[in-house]
Amino acid sequence: MSAHFPENVYRSPYEWISVAAYSTTAVSVAHLPVPPTIAYGSLAIFSLVSVKRALSALRIMRFRKNIRKLPYYALTADEIPSSDKALFLGKGFRWTQTHTQRLFMVRQPENDGLRNPSKLYKAARKHEIETMGTDWISRITRKSAWWNPVAPLPPVGGSPELHGIEIEEDDIWEDLGERVGHKVVLGTTRVGKTRLCETMIVQDIRRGDVTIAFDPKGDADLMTRMYVESQKSNRPFYMFHLGFPEYSCRYNPIGDYGRITEVATRIANQLPSEGQSAAFRDFVWRFVNVLTKTMEGLSIKPSYENIYKSAANVDELAGDYFKKILDKHHPGWEKDFDNFDMPESEAKSAVKTGRNLDTMKLGSFLKAKKHNEPLIDALGGILSNDRSYFEKLVSSLYPLLEKLTTGEVAKLISPDTEDLSDPRIIMDWRKVMESNAVVYIGLDSLSDAEVAAAVGNAMFADLTSLAGQIYKFGHGVGQSGKTQKRKVSIHADEFNELIGDEFIPLLNKAGGAGYQVTVYTQTWKDVEAKIGSPAKAGQIGGNLNTMIMLRVKTVETAEMLTNQLPEVKIMTSTLVSRAGDVAFPDSHEDFSSGNEDRIGAETVPMLTPADLTQLPKGQAFALIEGGQLYKIRLPLPKKDKQEEIPAHIGEMAADMREVYRLSRPSAEENAFTEEVVMPSNTSAWYMNSLPLKFLFLPFKAAYTLFLIVLLIFGSSVLTQNYFGTGNLLEDEIKWPESVGHDAFPGKEVDDTINLQIARLSYKGLKTVFFDLTLVNESLKAKSEADFGYKFKNYLVPRMKYLQQFDTTLKVISFVWEIGH
Secondary structure, three states, rough: OOOOOOOOOOOOHHHHHHHHHHHHHHHHHHHOOOHHHHHHHHHHHHHHHHHHHHHHHHHHHHHHHHHHOOOOOOOOHHHHOOOEEEEEEEEEOOHHHHHHHHHHHHHHHHHEEEHHHHOHHHHHHHHHHHHOOOOOOHHHHHHOOOOOOOOOOOOOOOOHHHOOOOOEEEEEEHHHHHHHHOOEEEOOOOOOOOHHHHHHHHHHHHHHHHHEEEOOOOOHHHHHHHHHHHHHHHOOEEEOOOOOOOOOOOEOOOOOOOOOOOHHHHOOOOOOOOOOOOHHHHHHHHHHHHHHHHHHHOOOOOOOOHHHHHHOEEEEEEHHHHHHHHHHOOOHHHHHHHHHOHHHHHHHHHHOOOHHHHHHHHHHHHHHHHOOHHHHHHHHHHHOOOHHHHHHHHOHHHHHHHHOOOHHHHHHOOOOOOOOOOOOEOOHHHHHHOOEEEEEEEOOOOHHHHHHHHHHHHHHHHHHHHHHHHHHHOOOOOOOOOOOOOOOOOOEEEHHHOOOOHHHHHHHHHHHOOEEEEEEEEEHHHHHHHHHOOOHHHHHHHHOEEEOOOOOOOOOHHHHHOOOEEEEEEEEEEEEEEEOEEEEEEOOOOOOEEEEEEEEEEEEOOOOOOHHHOOOOOOOEEEOOOOEEEEEEEEEEEOOOOOOHHHHHHHHHHHHHHHHOOOOOOHHHOOOOOOOOOOOOOOOOHHHHOOOHHOHHHHHHHHHHHHHHHHHHHHHHHHHHHHHOOHHHHHHHHHHHHHHHHHHOOOOOOHHHHHHHHHHHHHHHOOOHOOOOHHHHHHOOOOOHHHHHHHHHHHHHHHHHHHHHHHHHHHHHHHHHHHH
């Protein structure tokens, strides 16, 4: 390798020429008439050099092979490694300037043969398509076996050279200290996000973190894996699913809060906020906030159902609150109230606005009692508005609450704590933290995205509120004993469907409470569209310190990673040829010419957006630990042993697969298992990654001739020895010697190197075919056992052809001897 130009690891392995030369010299020196010390010393030296060159050739072959065929890599869930110090991401390598240089080299036109399938491979695939894969040839070409040179590659697409440029892979780990900086995983649909999510969730559960997964789509395999891992760790498992309320636990998204205003915020944030909608959302927020404070005063726990009921009957709610205030501060007020006459103007106003007269009279009575309270004034302000006019101001609230309180979902997210007939447990986040539980949240966004977003956002807001309390008081707030500090791992798949203003403080400040958030989305534009503001989207992105990017489809998303990488210098080689007339007429030269190889340095990006749009499925670039770039590939799912799960979990998983019809294959159906050939799962590399035409032509010819002689010799000697021809094998070994005596009379050919090589070759073949395999001994037995009987009956009708083989062997041996 040049000291000034990087090694071209994708050239043809010319070292095999040196290997052939050194090996031949080693054997020749050992047979020359020289002292044994020199002979064997030279043999050792030449052999060592030959081995060194062979290793170099094999390294080049590995690089060439690796471009299209990566080593097979799959893990069962039990085989996924875990650690208390780091998070396992997959296999890969750190990307440096060297890999940018190699990527540039392998994409040169002369290396197209390494990256593209061979003609034979294309012909096999074409035949399978034309015959629909039904004939016997297609069944053979589709077989994953070492002898199949056209075994199909996995349908992962992309540019395999992005990972194949490195032959040395290591397990890639991320330090757990980086997790509190949060992580974003970007990738288009069906490229491996859920598999990566599952890999990290399994480790989080085993590590003992409180693990919460938000799954808007509904992945049955993820849900069952979380259940199995929680049971192995002897931890509680909560499953909340909007699409399967009969199996789900119950949860009140607005029932727990640190401040009363959080309830109004969680509801109002689900309403449109663009343009004039922002003003109406403010009306809704104030209205819900007044309702919530009133309900709290009446000891009514907020829920979507209670909020809807109160919003529709605000007069009744206000009347109940007024009565409670009067009971508390003015005992016996009923007598005075009976004698109280409401001012005529207020009575006319109540009739005009369509309000309840008794409630309006109670409000007027409280004023007369000089009882001032902000909440009473707020309720009076609502009641003073015309009923139909006020309902128009808050009209956007009712459709949302209608959706959240319709059908079975209503009992799921507005649980009745007094209904003892409902066996489903009620989940709350504080209980989850205290019990160190594992939680799966299925939001069924495919059925109703608005309800899913509302519940998901409310959950995020609930978790943020709890994080504030944990940050101030620790995990043991409200408990007498000391509670262990816990890590809370939150995984939000398709988080662009769930994101809202509540998510920003969760990322900004929840790290101090032990929260470590990992979010998954397809493009960053989805986040901007959902949040409604590029500035807010940038604020969210600024709090996601670790980035893992699988294949993406937009340049803008890819640039989120590439813009954070430095530029590097690569070496380029330019061939320059020139010719021209001589400028001086007195010169004896008519023209001048020259050829140059110019080596120069060129500054290029370490990675381009186009590279990220061409990643194969299951591969990613990871920017971790302060901007270090790693290229990783995820472990493919491998068929796992059947785990025992409760009947209701199994039924729900089966229903989820049927309802959602996810294209994610199970382990036994996976397109990337051993049943379908994987990169380098077969040793038949010679047709796809390193065709023989790339080898040195004489070496290729010698290799082919050796195979032919080996086949003929084996067939001939095996047959003749089986039919008991006596010492035929020994005669065959002596035959070249007699040929040599006849061809070179009077010469001592007995000790020539040629005859010694011939003897050694015959003896070597005899050892391989007979002594090592014990075929010779079994054939001499002459038994009528089933093996011998079938073997003999097969060969007897073909004796004529086998004799022709034997004759051909003699002719080849004779021509070879005469030639020397």
